[in-house]
Amino acid sequence: MSFLSVAYVVLFYFAAAVFIFGLTYRITKYARTPAPLKIPTMPAPTTRTGVAMRLGREVVFFESLFKSTKWTWLFGWIFHFSLLLAFFRHLRYALTPDSFLWPLISLEVVQTFGKYAGYGMLIGLTGLLARRIFVDRVRYISSPSDYLHLILLLAIAGSGLLMTFVSHTDIVQLKAFVLGLFYFDPQPVPNSWFLLTHLTLVALLLIIFPISKLLHAPGLFFSPTRNQVDNSRDKRHVVPWAARLDSTHSD
Amino acid sequence: MEGTKPFFAKPDHQKSLGFPGELIENWHDTAIGKMGDLLGKYRSFQVYLDSCVKCGACTDKCHYYLGTKDPKNMPVGRQDLLRSVYRRYFTFAGKYFPKLVGARDLTREVLDDWYSYFHQCSQCRRCSVFCPYGIDTAEISMAAREILDSVGIGQKYCNEIIGKCYTIGNNLGLPEPALRDTLEDLEEEIFEERGVRVRLPLDEEGADVLLITPSADFFAEPHVDGLMGYAMVFHEAGIKWTLSSYASEAANFSMFIGSYENMKKQAERIRKAALDLGVKRIMHGECGHAWRVAYSFWNTLAGVGHGADPNDKYAQELQQRLDPNFPVPQHICEFTWDLIQRNQLNLDKSANDDKVLTFHDSCNVARASRMGDTPGGQFEIPRKIIQAVCNNYVDMPRDTIKESTFCCGGGGGLLTDDLMEVRVKGAQPRMEALNRVVEDHGVTNMAAICAICKSQFAKVLPYYKMPMDMIVSVHQLVRDALVLTGQTNGEAEADPDEAQAEES
Structure with missing residues (x-):
């Protein structure tokens, strides 16, 4: 195997390890940090089911963002939804036909729309970048990394689109490479500049995920203003460090 | 700035x-x-x-x-x-x-x-x-x-006030004798106006209800008009209630400074008062951040609520004595609305015909608490009360009320003169929304259920060329419309005891 292939195998194992362990570390940290007070943003659901629906609406429709600013909502939603479609389409490079997901990813809608989803990502990301550059308030709060995140995702979408619509890569060899990673049986990576760029950027995205604002994805599920049930009068909510401060009347 | x-x-x-x-x-x-x-x-x-x-x-x-x-x-x-x-x-x-x-x-x-x-x-x-x-x-x-x-x-304002609460029992530093005098004066005022002896009891053991209210209700305008309203509602409901001189403060400024320990210490004064007075229910007056602390945090901080674990000795000590048929704490608006629904109050809406009302949702009530059994009750119940006691009511624009309400500009420990400029500028979005309904619908008054909102508006309204007495308490409107049983409408017949006292 060429040095190039070895380098990509190593890169992907490294990126996957950082992504998995980093994210697990962050999520564990969020889960273990207590939420001592009931602080749901009201009006809030009074049942667990209601909370699940509230979170569901945030994840699927970006409900709060919709209330806030329609343009950011529109571009943000187009980008995320396109990313999801593109992700599903990419599963065909990582799964074999005996996978239970195969019927889903071989759906016409996933494969066809998935192909154009790259354009959706470009549109969404360009809109978000334009907003970051041209709206004074948003420019004021932006750090270099905020622009770089968008540019990274734009480059991922762009390099992907170039392979779909301009210069095809050898997808049979690509699939062998990807499956080789999964089965710990390294295979050569196709030697295509677009593909190698695409893969490098995706690996970079995986690496920065647990140390950047991309943590907003797990963060939402741990947000006390969104995930708490409004039942403070009916049930005493008390975490261990706070309970230690309790002392009875006669003490 | x-x-x-x-x-x-x-x-x-x-x-x-x-x-x-x-x-x-x-x-x-x-x-x-x-x-x-x-x-x-x-x-x-x-x-x-x-x-x-x-x-x-x-x-x-x-x-x-x-x-x-x-x-x-x-x-x-x-x-x-x-x-x-x-x-x-x-x-x-x-x-x-x-x-x-x-x-x-x-x-x-x-x-x-x-x-x-x-x-x-x-x-x-x-x-x-x-x-x-x-x-x-x-x-x-x-x-x-x-x-x-x-x-x-x-910050001086918050920390000085929290200290007063510890040493004297309330933010104002109003000691028990002064509080008792004030309440007696209010009883007198109601009697002179209505000819009915409505009581404002203090430290009465064996009362059913302990009312916790912001100390501004004892002296500030229009807060005190609201306090008279609560007393008259209790009177009509025939409920034995009491205030506490030890816990004569609903406000809990420790929330503003983010200090869990101090917030707990302040909340435990309510727990102690409830235990000492032996009450079965705990109610809460018109206050925003205090209602947040009461509704969302009292149970956590001091076990003032229901549903503690059976092994939770600390919380059970109080919870076992509380009546499970009523929410703890209960907002005075929940109480009044329940009575109105059950036709227990004799209301003459025309008493408020000189006013066109709007309602300012206080931020902590709107976005950090609830009233009633369903989400959003904190928006509906105060509005329903106002509409039950007033004929003329309009809402301000939708993006400035309910969960989108604008703060009065004085919340969070900013209600101090050294931050006056920030307070005036922060009030601007609310003032603009109010001005809209003043111009479009002839609104004359804005009602609120928060002591800070009331004080802040009384101060900043003049900066926006509106009269300071535009701001009213919700229970002030209730008071004005409420016809007391046996009321003599202004020309008070002298109470026999009183008449004797005057003669002698």
Whole structure:
């Protein structure tokens, strides 16, 4: 195997390890940090089911963002939804036909729309970048990394689109490479500049995920203003460090 | 606003709350240490510092930003004052690539900026409604104030008041004899007006209901009119109730400074009063942040509520004595609305015909609590009460009420004269919305159920060329419409005892 292939195998194992362990570390940290007070943003659901629906609406429709600013909502939603479609389409490079997901990813809608989803990502990301550059308030709060995140995702979408619509890569060899990673049986990576760029950027995205604002994805599920049930009068909510401060009347 | 900062708390006031008296020498390390401590204790703080993507959704939602146009008053701008330091000391990217992610060292300038801008946040939570991840700037600002207190720079207004609450029992420093006199005067005033002996009992053991209300209700206008309203409602309901001189304060300013320990200590005064007086129910007067603390936190802080674990001795001590048929705490508006629904109050709406009303949703009631059994009851119940006692009612524009309500500009510990300019500018969005309904619908009065809102509006309305007495208490409207059983309508027949007293 060429040095190039070895380098990509190593890169992907490294990126996957950082992504998995980093994210697990962050999520564990969020889960273990207590939420001592009931602080749901009201009006809030009074049942667990209601909370699940509230979170569901945030994840699927970006409900709060919709209330806030329609343009950011529109571009943000187009980008995320396109990313999801593109992700599903990419599963065909990582799964074999005996996978239970195969019927889903071989759906016409996933494969066809998935192909154009790259354009959706470009549109969404360009809109978000334009907003970051041209709206004074948003420019004021932006750090270099905020622009770089968008540019990274734009480059991922762009390099992907170039392979779909301009210069095809050898997808049979690509699939062998990807499956080789999964089965710990390294295979050569196709030697295509677009593909190698695409893969490098995706690996970079995986690496920065647990140390950047991309943590907003797990963060939402741990947000006390969104995930708490409004039942403070009916049930005493008390975490261990706070309970230690309790002392009875006669003490 | 650049350079705006409230007065610093004096060493004595700092120390009585368990904080250093003045800025300590190793403030830098202590502040970073405190931040680390809070990151481990509050999930909100940890998750919110990580999750912001700088989407800008909150940037035009804060009333202080809208009023001052200072970008550091944008919710994310305010958070970033602290987030930038968090990143520098607690994240990989901030430690190794500070410029890239906008991380910076904690310097004296940064600390000063914290003191200034975290005292230009009223912790109203409007930003949290619009944030796609529910990031609540109030959580950040409470943490920031706790860090500031821990290095010795606290705010005079809040910390002095909390100290008074510990030593005297209320924010005003009104001692028991003065409180008793005030209540007797109010009883007299009602009697002169209506010819009915309506009581405002203090420290009466064996009463069914303990009423906890902000001490502003005892003397400030229009608060005191609301207090008379509660008393008249209790009177008509025929319920034995009492106030407590030990817990003569609903307000809990420790929430503003983010101090769990102090907030608990203040809340435990209510628990103690309830136990000592042997009451079965606990009710709460018109107050915003206090109702948040009562509704959302009392059960946690002091077991004042229902549903504690059977093994939870601390909470069960009180909860076993409380009547399970009523919510604890119960808002006075929930109580009054229930009586109105059951036709227990004789109301003459025409008494308020000289007014066209609108209602200001107080931020902590709207976005941090509930009334009634269903979400949103905190919006509906006060409006239904007003409409039951007044013929003329209109709402302000939809994007300025209910969960989108604008803060009065004086919440979160900012109701102090040394922050007057911020208060006036922060009130601007509310004043503009009010002005709309004044011009379009001839609104004459705005009702509120928060002591801070009432005081703040009485002060800032004149800056916007509106009369200060435009602001009224909801229970003041109830009082004015309520026809007491046996009332003699103004020309009070002399009470036999009273007549004798006068003769002799």
